[in-house]
Amino acid sequence: MQGLAAPRTQPYGIFLVLIGASFLAISGAIEKGLTVHESQDLKMNRRTAMLAGGAAGLAGLGASAMGRTTPLSAQDVGYDAQSGKYVLPPLPYDYAALEPHIDEQTMRIHHDRHHQGYVNKLNGALEALAKLRAGEIDAGLVDHWSHELSFNAGGHVNHTLFWLGMAPTDAGGGGEPTGTLAQAINRDFGSYGAFATHFKAAAGSVKGSGWGWLCYEPIAGQLVVTHMHNQEDGLFGGLVPLLGVDVWEHAYYLNYQNRRGDYLSAFMNVVNWPEIQRRFDAAVG
Numbered sequence: 001m002q003g004l005a006a007p008r009t010q011p012y013g014i015f016l017v018l019i020g021a022s023f024l025a026i027s028g029a030i031e032k033g034l035t036v037h038e039s040q041d042l043k044m045n046r047r048t049a050m051l052a053g054g055a056a057g058l059a060g061l062g063a064s065a066m067g068r069t070t071p072l073s074a075q076d077v078g079y080d081a082q083s084g085k086y087v088l089p090p091l092p093y094d095y096a097a098l099e100p101h102i103d104e105q106t107m108r109i110h111h112d113r114h115h116q117g118y119v120n121k122l123n124g125a126l127e128a129l130a131k132l133r134a135g136e137i138d139a140g141l142v143d144h145w146s147h148e149l150s151f152n153a154g155g156h157v158n159h160t161l162f163w164l165g166m167a168p169t170d171a172g173g174g175g176e177p178t179g180t181l182a183q184a185i186n187r188d189f190g191s192y193g194a195f196a197t198h199f200k201a202a203a204g205s206v207k208g209s210g211w212g213w214l215c216y217e218p219i220a221g222q223l224v225v226t227h228m229h230n231q232e233d234g235l236f237g238g239l240v241p242l243l244g245v246d247v248w249e250h251a252y253y254l255n256y257q258n259r260r261g262d263y264l265s266a267f268m269n270v271v272n273w274p275e276i277q278r279r280f281d282a283a284v285g
Protein backbone atom coordinates (compact mmCIF):
# COMPACT_ATOMS: atom_id res chain seq x y z
CA MET A 1 0.00 0.00 0.00
CA GLN A 2 1.07 3.37 -0.48
CA GLY A 3 -0.19 5.15 2.45
CA LEU A 4 -3.45 6.65 3.31
CA ALA A 5 -3.26 9.05 0.64
CA ALA A 6 -1.69 7.48 -2.24
CA PRO A 7 -3.92 6.81 -5.13
CA ARG A 8 -3.48 3.23 -6.06
CA THR A 9 -5.34 0.21 -6.87
CA GLN A 10 -6.15 -1.97 -4.07
CA PRO A 11 -4.80 -5.35 -4.44
CA TYR A 12 -5.88 -6.56 -1.17
CA GLY A 13 -9.46 -7.26 -1.48
CA ILE A 14 -12.05 -6.02 0.74
CA PHE A 15 -11.16 -3.76 3.48
CA LEU A 16 -13.71 -3.33 6.06
CA VAL A 17 -13.78 0.01 6.85
CA LEU A 18 -15.55 1.98 8.74
CA ILE A 19 -15.82 4.45 10.72
CA GLY A 20 -13.58 6.16 11.88
CA ALA A 21 -11.18 4.73 12.09
CA SER A 22 -11.87 1.91 12.91
CA PHE A 23 -11.34 0.44 10.80
CA LEU A 24 -10.62 -2.79 10.69
CA ALA A 25 -9.17 -3.39 7.64
CA ILE A 26 -5.92 -4.25 8.29
CA SER A 27 -4.60 -6.79 6.05
CA GLY A 28 -3.99 -4.39 3.33
CA ALA A 29 -2.38 -2.02 5.57
CA ILE A 30 0.21 -4.38 6.51
CA GLU A 31 1.42 -4.49 3.05
CA LYS A 32 2.83 -1.09 3.04
CA GLY A 33 0.87 1.43 4.79
CA LEU A 34 -2.61 2.55 4.54
CA THR A 35 -3.95 2.31 1.14
CA VAL A 36 -5.92 5.01 -0.28
CA HIS A 37 -7.83 5.44 -3.39
CA GLU A 38 -8.11 8.57 -5.23
CA SER A 39 -11.45 9.57 -6.40
CA GLN A 40 -12.16 8.56 -9.92
CA ASP A 41 -14.31 11.54 -10.35
CA LEU A 42 -12.07 13.86 -12.21
CA LYS A 43 -14.27 16.70 -11.30
CA MET A 44 -13.18 16.43 -7.77
CA ASN A 45 -10.27 18.49 -6.73
CA ARG A 46 -7.44 17.33 -4.60
CA ARG A 47 -9.15 18.39 -1.45
CA THR A 48 -11.88 15.98 -2.13
CA ALA A 49 -9.88 13.08 -3.27
CA MET A 50 -10.93 10.20 -1.24
CA LEU A 51 -9.35 7.85 1.01
CA ALA A 52 -10.67 4.60 0.41
CA GLY A 53 -9.60 1.50 1.81
CA GLY A 54 -7.26 2.56 4.29
CA ALA A 55 -6.59 0.06 6.54
CA ALA A 56 -7.05 1.34 9.54
CA GLY A 57 -8.79 4.22 9.96
CA LEU A 58 -11.69 5.55 8.95
CA ALA A 59 -9.96 5.96 6.17
CA GLY A 60 -10.72 2.85 5.11
CA LEU A 61 -14.03 3.27 5.75
CA GLY A 62 -15.90 1.40 3.50
CA ALA A 63 -14.58 2.68 0.53
CA SER A 64 -13.07 -0.29 -0.92
CA ALA A 65 -15.66 -2.70 0.13
CA MET A 66 -18.57 -0.76 -1.11
CA GLY A 67 -17.09 1.34 -3.78
CA ARG A 68 -17.66 4.37 -1.65
CA THR A 69 -15.01 6.58 -0.29
CA THR A 70 -14.22 8.80 2.59
CA PRO A 71 -13.29 12.27 1.57
CA LEU A 72 -9.85 12.92 2.92
CA SER A 73 -6.93 13.80 0.72
CA ALA A 74 -3.28 12.89 1.04
CA GLN A 75 -2.71 16.44 2.19
CA ASP A 76 -5.40 16.11 4.83
CA VAL A 77 -3.67 13.15 6.42
CA GLY A 78 -0.17 14.50 5.86
CA TYR A 79 1.05 11.61 3.77
CA ASP A 80 4.54 12.22 2.46
CA ALA A 81 5.03 10.03 -0.57
CA GLN A 82 8.76 10.66 -0.53
CA SER A 83 9.33 9.14 2.86
CA GLY A 84 6.25 6.96 2.94
CA LYS A 85 5.43 8.45 6.32
CA TYR A 86 2.67 10.56 7.77
CA VAL A 87 3.34 14.06 9.06
CA LEU A 88 0.79 15.68 11.34
CA PRO A 89 -0.83 18.60 9.50
CA PRO A 90 -1.48 21.81 11.48
CA LEU A 91 -4.97 22.62 12.65
CA PRO A 92 -7.05 24.37 9.99
CA TYR A 93 -7.76 27.21 12.46
CA ASP A 94 -6.18 28.78 15.52
CA TYR A 95 -5.99 26.76 18.71
CA ALA A 96 -8.29 29.24 20.42
CA ALA A 97 -10.71 29.57 17.50
CA LEU A 98 -13.30 27.17 18.92
CA GLU A 99 -13.59 28.92 22.27
CA PRO A 100 -15.62 29.08 24.38
CA HIS A 101 -16.89 25.68 23.26
CA ILE A 102 -13.51 23.97 23.17
CA ASP A 103 -10.67 25.73 24.96
CA GLU A 104 -7.25 26.59 23.62
CA GLN A 105 -5.24 24.50 26.05
CA THR A 106 -7.27 21.40 25.30
CA MET A 107 -6.81 21.95 21.59
CA ARG A 108 -3.06 22.43 21.94
CA ILE A 109 -2.53 19.32 24.01
CA HIS A 110 -4.97 17.26 22.00
CA HIS A 111 -3.52 18.13 18.61
CA ASP A 112 0.16 18.62 19.38
CA ARG A 113 0.62 15.77 21.83
CA HIS A 114 -2.13 13.19 21.51
CA HIS A 115 -2.62 13.33 17.76
CA GLN A 116 1.11 13.63 17.19
CA GLY A 117 1.55 10.51 19.26
CA TYR A 118 -0.80 8.51 17.03
CA VAL A 119 1.02 9.70 13.93
CA ASN A 120 4.38 8.71 15.39
CA LYS A 121 3.14 5.29 16.39
CA LEU A 122 1.39 4.77 13.05
CA ASN A 123 4.70 5.36 11.28
CA GLY A 124 6.41 3.09 13.76
CA ALA A 125 3.91 0.29 13.21
CA LEU A 126 4.28 0.47 9.44
CA GLU A 127 8.06 0.34 9.82
CA ALA A 128 7.88 -2.59 12.21
CA LEU A 129 5.58 -4.54 9.92
CA ALA A 130 7.97 -4.00 7.03
CA LYS A 131 10.76 -5.41 9.18
CA LEU A 132 8.54 -8.29 10.19
CA ARG A 133 7.94 -9.17 6.56
CA ALA A 134 11.66 -8.97 5.94
CA GLY A 135 12.31 -11.40 8.75
CA GLU A 136 13.98 -8.81 10.93
CA ILE A 137 11.31 -8.98 13.60
CA ASP A 138 9.77 -12.10 15.11
CA ALA A 139 6.75 -13.05 13.01
CA GLY A 140 5.00 -13.96 16.22
CA LEU A 141 4.64 -10.25 16.91
CA VAL A 142 2.28 -9.76 14.00
CA ASP A 143 -0.70 -9.56 16.32
CA HIS A 144 0.92 -6.82 18.37
CA TRP A 145 1.99 -4.73 15.40
CA SER A 146 -1.28 -5.25 13.57
CA HIS A 147 -3.11 -3.80 16.55
CA GLU A 148 -0.62 -0.95 16.78
CA LEU A 149 -1.40 -0.22 13.15
CA SER A 150 -5.18 -0.30 13.46
CA PHE A 151 -5.24 1.64 16.73
CA ASN A 152 -2.89 4.40 15.66
CA ALA A 153 -4.11 4.69 12.07
CA GLY A 154 -7.58 4.90 13.54
CA GLY A 155 -6.39 7.62 15.85
CA HIS A 156 -4.81 9.54 12.99
CA VAL A 157 -7.79 9.34 10.66
CA ASN A 158 -10.38 9.93 13.36
CA HIS A 159 -8.64 13.07 14.55
CA THR A 160 -8.15 14.33 11.02
CA LEU A 161 -11.88 13.97 10.42
CA PHE A 162 -12.54 15.56 13.82
CA TRP A 163 -10.46 18.73 13.26
CA LEU A 164 -11.80 19.27 9.76
CA GLY A 165 -15.30 18.50 10.95
CA MET A 166 -15.31 21.55 13.21
CA ALA A 167 -15.16 25.25 12.40
CA PRO A 168 -15.21 28.47 14.45
CA THR A 169 -18.69 29.88 14.85
CA ASP A 170 -17.68 32.97 12.87
CA ALA A 171 -16.49 30.74 10.04
CA GLY A 172 -19.46 28.50 9.46
CA GLY A 173 -19.40 26.33 12.57
CA GLY A 174 -22.58 25.35 14.33
CA GLY A 175 -26.17 25.77 13.29
CA GLU A 176 -27.92 23.00 11.46
CA PRO A 177 -27.22 21.18 8.21
CA THR A 178 -29.04 22.24 5.08
CA GLY A 179 -29.62 20.79 1.64
CA THR A 180 -29.56 17.09 0.89
CA LEU A 181 -27.88 16.23 4.19
CA ALA A 182 -30.68 17.91 6.12
CA GLN A 183 -33.20 16.01 4.01
CA ALA A 184 -31.48 12.71 4.74
CA ILE A 185 -31.33 13.49 8.46
CA ASN A 186 -35.03 14.31 8.50
CA ARG A 187 -35.81 11.14 6.57
CA ASP A 188 -33.71 8.81 8.72
CA PHE A 189 -34.03 10.38 12.17
CA GLY A 190 -37.24 12.38 11.92
CA SER A 191 -35.68 15.76 12.56
CA TYR A 192 -32.38 17.47 13.27
CA GLY A 193 -33.31 17.60 16.93
CA ALA A 194 -33.97 13.88 17.08
CA PHE A 195 -30.66 13.23 15.33
CA ALA A 196 -28.73 15.50 17.69
CA THR A 197 -30.29 13.87 20.73
CA HIS A 198 -29.42 10.39 19.44
CA PHE A 199 -25.90 11.42 18.42
CA LYS A 200 -25.09 12.95 21.79
CA ALA A 201 -26.60 10.00 23.63
CA ALA A 202 -24.62 7.47 21.60
CA ALA A 203 -21.38 9.39 22.14
CA GLY A 204 -22.18 9.99 25.77
CA SER A 205 -22.81 6.31 26.40
CA VAL A 206 -19.32 5.18 25.42
CA LYS A 207 -17.87 3.34 28.38
CA GLY A 208 -14.36 4.65 28.74
CA SER A 209 -12.66 6.11 25.67
CA GLY A 210 -14.17 6.31 22.23
CA TRP A 211 -16.03 8.25 19.58
CA GLY A 212 -19.56 9.06 18.53
CA TRP A 213 -20.27 8.85 14.79
CA LEU A 214 -22.79 9.82 12.19
CA CYS A 215 -22.15 7.54 9.23
CA TYR A 216 -23.56 6.73 5.84
CA GLU A 217 -24.43 3.08 5.39
CA PRO A 218 -24.24 2.46 1.65
CA ILE A 219 -26.06 -0.85 1.46
CA ALA A 220 -29.41 0.45 2.60
CA GLY A 221 -28.43 3.97 1.62
CA GLN A 222 -29.21 5.50 4.96
CA LEU A 223 -27.60 7.46 7.75
CA VAL A 224 -26.78 5.73 11.00
CA VAL A 225 -25.53 6.91 14.38
CA THR A 226 -23.27 4.65 16.35
CA HIS A 227 -20.23 4.78 18.57
CA MET A 228 -16.80 3.25 18.75
CA HIS A 229 -14.60 2.22 21.62
CA ASN A 230 -11.00 3.39 21.69
CA GLN A 231 -9.94 4.38 18.18
CA GLU A 232 -11.15 1.44 16.20
CA ASP A 233 -13.39 -1.03 17.97
CA GLY A 234 -17.09 -1.50 17.52
CA LEU A 235 -17.94 -0.28 14.11
CA PHE A 236 -19.15 -2.52 11.41
CA GLY A 237 -17.70 -2.71 7.97
CA GLY A 238 -18.80 -0.59 5.10
CA LEU A 239 -19.82 2.49 7.03
CA VAL A 240 -18.58 5.82 5.73
CA PRO A 241 -17.87 8.26 8.56
CA LEU A 242 -19.38 11.68 8.15
CA LEU A 243 -19.23 13.33 11.58
CA GLY A 244 -17.22 12.15 14.55
CA VAL A 245 -16.84 13.45 18.06
CA ASP A 246 -13.97 12.44 20.31
CA VAL A 247 -15.13 11.45 23.78
CA TRP A 248 -11.79 10.41 25.20
CA GLU A 249 -11.34 12.40 28.39
CA HIS A 250 -8.36 14.23 26.88
CA ALA A 251 -10.84 15.87 24.50
CA TYR A 252 -12.77 17.69 27.21
CA TYR A 253 -11.61 17.07 30.77
CA LEU A 254 -9.64 20.29 31.30
CA ASN A 255 -12.73 22.39 30.70
CA TYR A 256 -15.65 20.09 31.38
CA GLN A 257 -14.24 17.56 33.85
CA ASN A 258 -16.76 14.73 34.10
CA ARG A 259 -19.52 16.66 32.31
CA ARG A 260 -19.26 14.85 29.00
CA GLY A 261 -22.82 15.82 28.11
CA ASP A 262 -22.00 19.52 28.37
CA TYR A 263 -18.99 19.00 26.12
CA LEU A 264 -21.15 17.20 23.56
CA SER A 265 -23.69 20.01 23.55
CA ALA A 266 -20.86 22.50 23.08
CA PHE A 267 -19.43 20.41 20.25
CA MET A 268 -22.67 20.78 18.31
CA ASN A 269 -22.01 24.54 18.27
CA VAL A 270 -18.85 24.10 16.22
CA VAL A 271 -19.81 21.37 13.75
CA ASN A 272 -18.64 22.28 10.26
CA TRP A 273 -21.83 21.27 8.45
CA PRO A 274 -20.64 22.38 5.00
CA GLU A 275 -17.74 19.92 5.39
CA ILE A 276 -20.07 17.16 6.58
CA GLN A 277 -22.30 17.83 3.57
CA ARG A 278 -19.24 17.48 1.34
CA ARG A 279 -18.46 14.10 2.88
CA PHE A 280 -22.07 13.03 2.50
CA ASP A 281 -22.09 14.01 -1.17
CA ALA A 282 -18.93 12.00 -1.73
CA ALA A 283 -20.34 8.96 0.07
CA VAL A 284 -23.62 8.97 -1.76
CA GLY A 285 -21.83 9.41 -5.05
Ligand code: MN3
Pocket (backbone or CB within 6 Å): 110, 114, 159, 246, 248, 250, 251
Ligand atom coordinates in the same frame (compact mmCIF):
# COMPACT_ATOMS: atom_id res chain seq x y z
MN1 MN3 B 1 -8.44 12.42 20.93
